Amino acid sequence: MARFPVVALMILIFASHCYGVIHKIGVSPWDPMVICDIGTSETAANDGVFSGFSVELIRELTRKIGWARSDYEIVCYVWDDMLTALRNGTVDFLLSGVSITTADAQKYSFAQPEYLSGLRLLVKNNVNEAPAVRPFSFFDPFDLTLWLVFLATTIVLANLYWFFELSMGAESEVRDKYAQGFPDTWFYVLNGFVGEDPFIEIRTYMSRVIQFAYKFMVVILLATYTGSVAAIITVTQQNGGITGPGDIGGKVVATSDLQDNLEALRMYGANVRQYVWGTNEAGYAMVDRLKRGEVDAVALDKPFVDYVAAHDCSVKAVGSTFNLQNYGPTFRNGSESTALFQAVNLQVIDFQISGFVESLAVKYFPSESQCVTDDGVDSVKFVQVFGLWIILGAAIVVAFLMLFIAMIYYRRKSMFHNWKEAFVKAGIALSEAANEDEKSDDDDDTSKKKAADIELATRADESDRRPQSSAADRRPQSSADCRGPSVRDLERKMDSLEATVRQLIQKLEDR
DSSP, rough: OOOOHHHHHHHHHHHHHHHHOOOOEEEEEEEETBOTTTTTTHHHHTTTTTTTTHHHHHHHHHTTTOOGHHHHHEEEHHHHHHHHHHHHTTSEOOOOOOBHHHHHHTTTTEOOEEEEEEEEEEEEBBBOOOOOOOOOOGTTTBBBHHHEEEEEEHHHHHHHHHHHHHGGGGGGGSSSHHHHHHHHHHHHHHHHTTTOOOOOOOOOOOHHHHHHHHHHHHHHHHHHHHHHHHHHHHHHBBBTTTSSGGGGGEEEEEEEEEEEOOOOOOOOHHHEOOOOOOOOHHHHHHHHHHHSSOOOOEEEHHHHHHHHHOOOTTEEEEEEEEEEEEOEEEETTTTTTSSSHHHHHHHHEEEEEEEEHHHHHHSSSSSOSSSSOOOOOOOOOGGGHHHHHHHHHHHHHHHHHHHHHHHHHHHHHOOSSSEEEEHHHHHHHHHHHHHHHHHHHHHHHHHHHHHHHHHHHHHHHHHHHOOOOOTTTOOOOOHHHHHSSSSHHHHHHHHHHHHHHHHHHHHHOOO
């Protein structure tokens, strides 16, 4: 039974050769699917006068199903006349980028789709208008994946900080219970991103190594975010506030007279103006209205929009494709059981599997404009800044190595009987090393200040103990009395005072 379509097709081909039947395939001009002159035909005599995605697909399709070039001709119609020619049997089938819509599916029989398309927006280039109001547009500079990865990173870092700081035992500022300690460290990480002063102190070397890599990541991400915001604002102003279908609410948008297009654009709140699509010129007429400022955007099939944007630098394609629609070979209603329908259907499936359709799309559908203009700013993606996570991961590895080496050191010295005690001792030791410089500086300042205070107190005490002289004592003194203490006596007193101060400072340091 599976071979029945092939056998029937061979009989049909044999009968065609015997009786001289010429098959006709209908097309209608629209760039870049079909490029032809209305009212003309391409036959074996003038093969190659038509071009485009669909025309090249027809040539390969007919060759695969066994037709010679003299067995068929391609006829170029106005769009509505092409559909009429199919209904009255003038042509055998259409292959011209006909969309498989719900309404048309009731009128025609569609074979396997050859291409997935949809609507895309075309806007005027370099326009300065008020941008569309989007309250959460500050998320645009980063791709959603990047935001989620960064959030997950903060959670991981908070757990690592809690783990490492826990090794300090009672000396840690982080609470030991996870339900309390994790929020402390998580908010510490988040505060580091926004630049606020932390309310807890990270004291271990392990945490500080990770903190250095994290701060480096934050600096790079903030600089990238700032640059992306500025670029997006600039491009948004150039595009007249339209960067995708979400921005067309209240805007005047031109499109073809298909009901599906009207419904799709109204879902986004657009003020839709529909124009009859009969020829290729109808699409370019909408583009001219856009250039003259009569409409804010044009919404037409993606191949046409991309083709126009690639060759006309005064307009540009923006946003992603929406209202997705398939193009399919189109037959008269009820043709599913015919040998030709089944042969075309199977061959289109083979084209999809082999990649032939994809190669045609690359050839005829431009992926980017040839114009030297700003085509928009994409969000920064995770893969573009993945190196920052490599650096952070290396810092985490170094932190664990530091802790592991310290634990082995204290374990081998037999100072502790189990790994838990070695873990705590290693954390305390690495914390003390991390804070040694800071403490020594603080202690020096404190000791000097206390020594100065003691010296002042000593002098004040000696002044209080000195006896008060009476009026009777204020008699003329002899020359021996006027001499006072000798220089040697003063030096001995100064040395004694200095020794006393040093002893006090030593006692303070020992405490």
